[in-house]
Amino acid sequence: THSWDREAIQLVQTLIPKETVLFIADAKISFDSFRNGMTASVNSKTIITVNPGKISQRHLHKHSLSYNLDSITDVYTVSQVKQKTQENPEVFFGITYGFISKLDLDSSVSKVIKTRCSRCKFQVTEDKQSCTNLLCPGRDQALASSTGFDLLVDITDHTGTLHSCALRSPVAEQTLGCTVKEFTSLTDDERTAMKWKFLLERCKIHVKVLQLLVLCRVGLILACSVADPGEVKQHMSALLQRL
Numbered sequence: 001t002h003s004w005d006r007e008a009i010q011l012v013q014t015l016i017p018k019e020t021v022l023f024i025a026d027a028k029i030s031f032d033s034f035r036n037g038m039t040a041s042v043n044s045k046t047i048i049t050v051n052p053g054k055i056s057q058r059h060l061h062k063h064s065l066s067y068n069l070d071s072i073t074d075v076y077t078v079s080q081v082k083q084k085t086q087e088n089p090e091v092f093f094g095i096t097y098g099f100i101s102k103l104d105l106d107s108s109v110s111k112v113i114k115t116r117c118s119r120c121k122f123q124v125t126e127d128k129q130s131c132t133n134l135l136c137p138g139r140d141q142a143l144a145s146s147t148g149f150d151l152l153v154d155i156t157d158h159t160g161t162l163h164s165c166a167l168r169s170p171v172a173e174q175t176l177g178c179t180v181k182e183f184t185s186l187t188d189d190e191r192t193a194m195k196w197k198f199l200l201e202r203c204k205i206h207v208k209v210l211q212l213l214v215l216c217r218v219g220l221i222l223a224c225s226v227a228d229p230g231e232v233k234q235h236m237s238a239l240l241q242r243l
């Protein structure tokens with residue numbers, strides 16, 4: 001599976017049903033006798049345009065950029081992240097010092113841990129024979145799935161809130177300091193305690209942000225740990241000086 005496929009599927013997954021129009025050019029269309037319908041598959045030449053006419057296509061070619069955590073050094077406030085994504089609809093990486101203001105670790109386990117197709121990362125149920133995603137590059141094959149943390153969290157600082165940023169495995173394991181298996185054996189009280197450990201602390205959060213259209217911003221957390229207070233002070237005073 002090319003990383004592009006995974007990115008494309010993740011992109012499609014995050015779109016808002018019924019509110020988003022997709023224009024897909026150069027996809028391979030074929031008749032699938034098993035599903036008795038037409039299917040589309042994507043490759044590196046495929047261009048998916050979200051709400052055609054509203055945004056540039058440039059980001060689609062850029063958003064598969066690989067990253068290295070050490071190379072991410074630019075620090076932004078939440079409002080600067082929002083401003084940057086609106087001005088420049090391309091993927092970018094940055095660090096924000098904020099609080100995790102929404103972290104539903106104490107809701108049902110099915111909301112915290114999800115099973116996804118290993119090929120396209122689409123959410124599936126393990127009882128299925130094959131992936132149910134029409135764009136999956138491995139739809140014809142037996143389902144290969146993996147189960148991991150899959151959370152949407154909010155990041156808040158003094159300038160605002162970034163809603164629904166994805167915190168997934170393996171970053172979530174590192175952040176929470178616990179494996180999926182360990183998490184499933186925690187009591188409700190232990191899960192609540194884990195949640196509050198983050199809600200009360202300012203964290204250093206590495207993010208990858210992609211603006212798909214005016215109302216749809218996709219944030220992916222690449223790393224998150226409780227921030228060193230001295231480091232926070234240093235960056236906060238630098239941010240204030242720039243104002």
Ligand SMILES: [Zn+2]
Pocket residue numbers: 117118119120121122131132133136137138139
């Ligand atoms: Zn799939």
